[in-house]
Amino acid sequence: MAVRLPEIDVVLVGGGMTAAIVGKELAEAGQRVVALERGQMRQTVPDFQSPTMHDELTYSIRHALMQNPEQQTITFRNRPDQTPLPMRRLGSFLPGEGVGGAMVHWNGVTWRFQPEWFELKSWTEERYGRGFVSDEVTIQDWGVTYDELEPYYDFFEKICGTGGLPYGDLTGGNPFGGRRSNPYPNPPMKEPYALNLFRTAAAGMGYSPFPAPSSNATRHYVNPYGAELKPCMYCGYCERHGCEHFAKASPQVSILPAALANPNFEMRTGAWVTRIEHDPDAGIVTGVTYVDAAGREVFQPASMVVLCAYAYHNAVLMLQSGIGQPYDPATQTGTVGRNYCYQTFGGATVFFDGTVRFNPYMGAGALGVVIDDFNNGSMDHSELGFLGGASTSVSQASGRPIAFHPVPGDTPGWGLAWKEAVRRHYNSTLSISAQGSSLPHPNNYLGLDRTYTDAFGNPLGMLTFDFPDNDRRMAAFLTERCVEIGEAMGASVVEGNDLAEHYSIVPYQSTHNTGGTVMGADPTTSVVNRYLQSWDCHNLFVMGAGVFPQNAGYNPTGTVGALAYWAVDAIKNQYLRNPGPLVQA
Amino acid sequence: MKRAAALGIAVSLSAAAALAQSDPLGLGLPEPAAREEGDPVRGQAIALGGPFEDLGRVSCAQCHGIDGTGDDSGAFPRLAGQGAFYLYEALNDFATGARPNEVMSPIAAQLSDTDRRDVAAYFAAIEDAAYPAPRDANADLLQRGGALAAIGGIGGDVPACDSCHGAQGAGVPPVYPTLGGQHEAYLVQQLELFRSGERGSDALGVMRAIAALLSDDDIAAVAAYYASVRPEPSP
Known part of the structure; x- marks a missing residue:
């Protein structure tokens, strides 16, 4: 028998970024809020302090800050006719575990999506005609526009202390970006030599380089919650690591100090949510069941439940709880699990002769120079044969000793020749990376596995994914452009980085999983409405990148943050006054 | 063509100026061409030679010791083994007044850019200078200072000193100075100067912001700790 706790106003599933945002805001609105985090409490001091935090083996290679796949993982296959197998070691993506979630080990790149992205289906049909993409590309509109989200993007940037251009006034920055009401709250990061080479070459080719929008603080900064970010030291241990300097925006630095100061908010750790309880007849959820740190099953009744777990966890939890109709690829009906998308990369590795010295160990997660000339809204796709695009950049995020040893493709994989090549190329190699969009395909979805279960006996989530043809064509185009820029930079060797023949879940690619609980205006093709x-x-509300109907050619966190503030605004100012559907189906 | 000609004039003027000013320290050390790499041999000649006629021929060694060990008065830090770039920047800061000091500012101001690099290279190159005998320090104080240094503290707002300065304050060149084995009174004094804002030479105000959160007891503890440890050579 589950222990039944007294009812509370709001339960948040998860203790990461969106839980911190929703918890802070709803507690302030007078709601009693509890966040259920399966991991442990973690704070900048003492948990992220160095030199311990610079232990690359523990944190980067052995994933100390991330989900433990021995307790729960997902199974994977490329196509629906294959047998899915469990991912027993984290590979392609790295969900977090513990307070702060994946925002503890992110890099800090904080984009706004281009405006047309939110109305992709309408925009594509209006611009290129109805038949431009095949029926297999199940793109859709988000039900919210860039202009509606703009104030929330603006606020999220202020919370994160994002630095970039425009700074000071509204001039400069990305010429292909959407309208801004305010410049970035902080100046951009410093520009090391590798980035300057890219800037110079790209500008010479007629492109428009600008500094990557970075939530690695560039100066002392106090955000609207009164939280202080301190300047980044460019130590190069951002992604996969916690920031010891209070410089990288994380829930611990930017949001939780304000949230935890409110007695209405509780962060309950060691609480593993196994089920959302609901009453289908009444059309409401009644609370959640979780297993606490002592192994007891606990029922926490609540007037409202907000799913704030990692993108695909939310979809899996809804499937495990039997809420909504599961997506079925055979009939292409149902919504929960639909439109799982990822990120599609093109790029080039650019080798210079040994007199060029980049000092790659001097870096920061979001230290980059970008061109947006190849993003979706920047190009005419009429003759290109694909839809979508990419933010294309050279970044100097890390030259860490285990992971960073670029060598030309014809180098042996081990031995003296490999060591000599590492020595030769370590300090004079850069990568141009085109972080491309990912468009949905009817075969790409999240479901429940029939064979494998997690530590609590619940079926594992099951991921079916391969790169759609549209995205393959896009990646090939992007790689060609990256090679051209690399050659213009005066390199000795430029190698194009082609997309793998099939997506593999083994090598790390990106922790930018999206979809599964997508938002939209039509309940037959979306799980949540425009207010999530x-x-x-x-x-029941759902946060996170799982609500993206398709993924853009950008890092997702800025849009996740903006959507969280947009939804919280609707909850505070509409839903709490008059609980019920905010949009009629 | 015009521009090239103007450039030629500028070059010959500066060459003439260099000739006129050769041996400005009066030590038989002609001013070399500008360079980035410090020369420790020339630096040693400056550090020990007693230039600065108008300052009474004072030498670096007179106060900091021949091998840069300094003393525990608080006024004369240990320079031996300190990062060369840090020492060079310190001389620059003394010269510009970003780090005001009645004794060091006029001395640094008389050194050319190359002199500063050379002196810095000399003291940085001294590896085996002796440390003073360990003092009897209060164990609670050392414990508190060691915790601050290794994991940070003060309500969770102060990062660990070692995060930037390296384990046991070994220093992380080029920017972060060695703290391990530095004199206690000097460390106390510098943290107080950061806290009051008088020492304004820290990049992005990082040390001023951290020191502002430290109490007198915190400063005493962390200074006692770093004075008690010896920097480990980096692996």
Whole structure:
């Protein structure tokens, strides 16, 4: 028998970025809020302090800050006719575990998506005609526009202390970006030599380089919550590591100090949510069941449940709880699990002769120079044969000794020749990376596995994914452009980085998983409405990148943050006054 | 063509100026061409030679010791084994007044850019200078200082000193100075100067912001700790 706790106003599933945002805001609105985090409490001091935090083996290679796949993982296959197998070691993506979630070990790149991205289907049909993409490309509109999200992007940048251009006034920056109400709250990062080479070459080719929008603070900064970020030291241990300097925006630095100061908010750690309880007849959720740190099953009744776990965890939890209709690829009906998307990369590795010295160990997660000339809204796709695009950049995020040893493709994989090549190329190699969009395909989805279960006996989530043809054509185009720029930079060797023949879950690619609980205006093709409210249960809301109907050619965190503030605004100012569906189906 | 000609004039003027000013320290050390790499041999000649006629021929060694060990008065830090770039920047900061000091500022101001690099290279190259005998320090104080240094503290707002300065304050060149084995009174004094804002030479104000959160007891503890440890050579 589960222990039944007294009812509370709001339960948040998860203790990461969106839980911190929703918890802070709803506690301030007078709601009693508890966040259920399966991992442990973690704070900048003492948990992220160096030199311990610079232990690359522990944190970067052995994933100390991330989900433990021995307790729960997902199974994977490329196509629906294959047998899925469990991912027993984290590979292609790295969900977090513990307070702060994946925002503890992110890099800090904080984009706004281009405006047309939110109305992709309408925009594509209007611009290129109805038949431009095949029916297999199940793109859709988000039900929210860039202009509606703009104030929330602006606020999220202020919370993160994002630095970039425009700074000071509204001039400069990305010429292909959407309208801004304010410049970035902080100046951009310093520009090391490798980035300057890219800037010079790209500008010479007629492109428009600008500094990557970075939430690695560039100066002392106090955010609207009164939290202080301190300047980045360019130590190069951002991604996969916690920041010892209070410089990288994380829930611990930017949001939780304010949230935890409010007695209405509780962060309950060691609480593993196994089920959302719901009453299908009434169309409401009644609370959640979790297993606490002592192994007891606990029922926490609540007037509202907000799913704030990692992108695909939210979809899996809804499937495990039987809320909404599961997506079925055979009939292409159902919504939960639909439109799983990822990120599609093109790029080039650019080798210079040994007199060029980049000092790659001097870096920061979001230290980059970018061109947006190849992003979706920047190009005319009429003759290109694909839809989508990429933010294309050279970044200097890390030259860490285990992971960073670029060598030309014809180098042996081990032995003296490999060592000599590492020595030769370590300090004079850079990568141009085109971080491309990912468009949905009917075969790419999240479901439940029939064979494998997690530590609590619940079926594992099951991922079916391969790169759609549209995205393959895009990646090939992007790689060609990256090679051209690399050659213009005066390199000795430029190698194009082609997309793998099939997506593999083994090598790390990107922790930018999206979809599965997508938002939209039509309940037959979306799980949540434009306010991230479940179509099935009006007191259930879903945060995170799982609500993206398709993934853009950018890092997702800025949009996840903006959507969280947008949804919280609707909850505070509409839903709490008059609980019920905010959009009629 | 015009521009090239103007450039030629500029070059010959500066060459003439260099000739006129050769041996400005009066030590038989002609001013070399500008360079980035410090020369420790020339630096040693400056450090020990007693230039600065108008300052009474004072030498670096007179106060900091021949091998840069300094003393525990608080006024004369240990320079031996300190990062060369850090020492060079310190001389620059003394000269510009970013780090005001009645004794060091006029001395640094008389050194050319190359002199500063050379002196810095000399003291940085001294590896085996002796440390003073360990003092009897209060164990609680050392414990508190060691915790601050290794994991940070003060309500979770102060990062560990070692995060930037390296394990046991070994220093992380080029920017972060060695703290391990530095004199206690000097460390106390510098943290107080950061806290009051008088020492304004820290990049991005990082040390001023950290020191502002430290109490007198915190400063005493962390200074006692770093004075008690010896920097480990980096692996």
